[in-house]
Amino acid sequence: MSDPIYCDQAATSFPKPAAVIEAVHEALSGHSASPGRSAHRYSLSASRIVFEAREVIAELMGQEDSDRVSFGLNVTQALNTALLGFLRPGDHVLTTSMEHNSVMRPLTWLAESRRIEVEAVPVPARDPVDPREFRSRLRKNTRLAVVNHASNVTGVIAPIREIKAALDGVPLLVDAAQTAGVLSLAPVLDSADILAFTGHKSLLGPTGTGGLWVRPGLEVEPLVRGGTGSRSEREEQPGFMPDALEAGTPNTHGLAGLAAGVRWILETGLDRIRAHELDLTRRFLDGLAGMDGPTWYGPESADFRVAVVSINLAGWSPSDLALALDREFGIMTRAGLHCAPRAHRGIGTFPTGTVRFSFGWFNTAGEVDRVLAAVDELARRSV
Amino acid sequence: MPSPPAETFVFILPSIHHVLRGEKLLKKAGLDFDLIPVPKEVNPDCGMAIETGPDDLERVRAALNGAGLSIEAFYRRRGKVFDLLD
Numbered sequence: 001m002s003d004p005i006y007c008d009q010a011a012t013s014f015p016k017p018a019a020v021i022e023a024v025h026e027a028l029s030g031h032s033a034s035p036g037r038s039a040h041r042y043s044l045s046a047s048r049i050v051f052e053a054r055e056v057i058a059e060l061m062g063q064e065d066s067d068r069v070s071f072g073l074n075v076t077q078a079l080n081t082a083l084l085g086f087l088r089p090g091d092h093v094l095t096t097s098m099e100h101n102s103v104m105r106p107l108t109w110l111a112e113s114r115r116i117e118v119e120a121v122p123v124p125a126r127d128p129v130d131p132r133e134f135r136s137r138l139r140k141n142t143r144l145a146v147v148n149h150a151s152n153v154t155g156v157i158a159p160i161r162e163i164k165a166a167l168d169g170v171p172l173l174v175d176a177a178q179t180a181g182v183l184s185l186a187p188v189l190d191s192a193d194i195l196a197f198t199g200h201k202s203l204l205g206p207t208g209t210g211g212l213w214v215r216p217g218l219e220v221e222p223l224v225r226g227g228t229g230s231r232s233e234r235e236e237q238p239g240f241m242p243d244a245l246e247a248g249t250p251n252t253h254g255l256a257g258l259a260a261g262v263r264w265i266l267e268t269g270l271d272r273i274r275a276h277e278l279d280l281t282r283r284f285l286d287g288l289a290g291m292d293g294p295t296w297y298g299p300e301s302a303d304f305r306v307a308v309v310s311i312n313l314a315g316w317s318p319s320d321l322a323l324a325l326d327r328e329f330g331i332m333t334r335a336g337l338h339c340a341p342r343a344h345r346g347i348g349t350f351p352t353g354t355v356r357f358s359f360g361w362f363n364t365a366g367e368v369d370r371v372l373a374a375v376d377e378l379a380r381r382s383v
Numbered sequence: 384m385p386s387p388p389a390e391t392f393v394f395i396l397p398s399i400h401h402v403l404r405g406e407k408l409l410k411k412a413g414l415d416f417d418l419i420p421v422p423k424e425v426n427p428d429c430g431m432a433i434e435t436g437p438d439d440l441e442r443v444r445a446a447l448n449g450a451g452l453s454i455e456a457f458y459r460r461r462g463k464v465f466d467l468l469d
């Protein structure tokens with residue numbers, strides 16, 4: 001078998017830039033102790049790691065002030081913080097049929113236990129969501145809309161600016177799990193009131209890193225309370241950002257890697273990264289279009305999606321197809337429902353799901369061609 | 384007769400994040416300052432504070448205020464004596 005091909009970038013990015021590995025190694029082997037807790041030199045160097053990570057994330061987001069960026073474990077924790085920390089009993093919340101369980105599970109729990117009303121706007125199988133669908137569902141008690149910037153199932157990109165315009169001032173929470181590090185977040189933050197991100201996907205950092213940006217003036221209650229190194233004389237959680245949402249010792253070593261990943265992205269250029277991923281996606285979609293057997297989901301044009309393509313192949317179950325791709329061709333994909341059952345219902349692939357191919361900067365056109373050849377070979381075998 | 388202790392000024396900010404933001408902009412402005420542990424005589428925080436001498440005091444103060452950094456407290460320090468200033 002020739003070299004393996006990693007096509008599961010939407011789950012976590014691989015490989016990471018060498019600078020990320022070096023930064024984590026340096027943080028672990030260098031002089032970094034507990035950040036923000038003590039005042040000795042090793043503590044200060046750890047504090048600087050966390051601070052620099054916050055600053056570079058703010059730069060990527062086009063924000064001058066990094067105070068509003070709080071770090072956590074991942075986008076799921078960030079989304080839970082935002083949803084549980086903002087919604088109150090009796091609130092109505094709008095979301096879409098494309099959301100991941102990182103949104104749908106906390107919302108379902110809130111609906112069952114906190115009298116939150118949840119309404120999902122349907123997303124067409126081949127098009128982005130229509131912003132007018134939000135406007136027509138607004139109620140007096142609509143307090144939040146939650147939208148993923150791009151779907152982890154079809155890759156479809158949501159028109160954030162238009163959605164915000166349709167919301168008539170209702171705050172908008174954006175799940176940027178699939179877009180941070182690929183699409184520019186600066187224009188998104190012109191519309192979003194809260195944005196959740198993860199560090200280990202397109203931001204190219206280690207797992208265990210992620211966070212939340214909260215618009216100045218908006219308050220989100222913390223999910224976790226505890227030591228912050230600040231206001232130590234008080235037994236109440238500080239109310240100011242970022243400390244309000246950052247109880248407990250952070251993942252300093254992971255944040256060192258995340259900062260290196262984001263710096264790498266800024267140096268490489270978001271436009272270049274997006275252009276490369278679009279090229280790979282177009283190449284893959286064009287290749288699939290020339291074959292008998294594959295059905296693929298989501299927008300016809302790659303312009304409306306990130307580098308995520310879900311397919312099914314006649315005669316193959318998703319799990320058998322993913323297994324054959326891995327075992328026989330060394331091609332790593334993800335089969336099933338991708339933790340987004342509602343999205344699969346929307347595109348008609350529930351409960352068996354699809355095989356998802358997702359590409360990143362480190363994938364090549366040659367790899368896409370090899371993937372296409374493998375899919376073609378398996379398509380012929382099933383007939 | 385020993386000389387009187389040197390006079391310095393100590394800025395208490397909400398947390399280490401704000402102190403490091405202050406450090407970044409004061410360095411950029413080429414001002415003279417130091418990061419010190421928050422003096423426990425005036426504040427029980429675990430973190431750090433910004434200390435400067437009389438020469439750069441007003442420039443440091445203006446830079447911190449100009450960046451929107453919230454100064455929680457501001458002290459004149461003479462040895463172990465801290466006077467809270469406005």
